[in-house]
Amino acid sequence: MAMCDECSCFDDSYIETALENVTENHKDYANDKYYYWHGDIQEDYQMPPGYDCLCDECFSTLKNKGKIIDINSPAWDKDKHGWFIPYKEEK
């Protein structure tokens, strides 16, 4: 299943596994989008904490805002980046 953690759009595989009753008529249904999984790209890109799956649109938006760090960026820290970071509330 694929569902974007930013805008909640989803693809066909999500419909099959969803607990709630969703159909292709749902406003967030977007099977033509590409979905990035953190586990597939984590060696090159660091998603913001708590993000596991992003559609291609949100991926580029967050990347343009500097929220997704790529391995060639000076902000890349090999001790902190390269794997899923759970979301933590700011204290």
Ligand SMILES: [Zn+2]
């Ligand atoms: Zn999205």
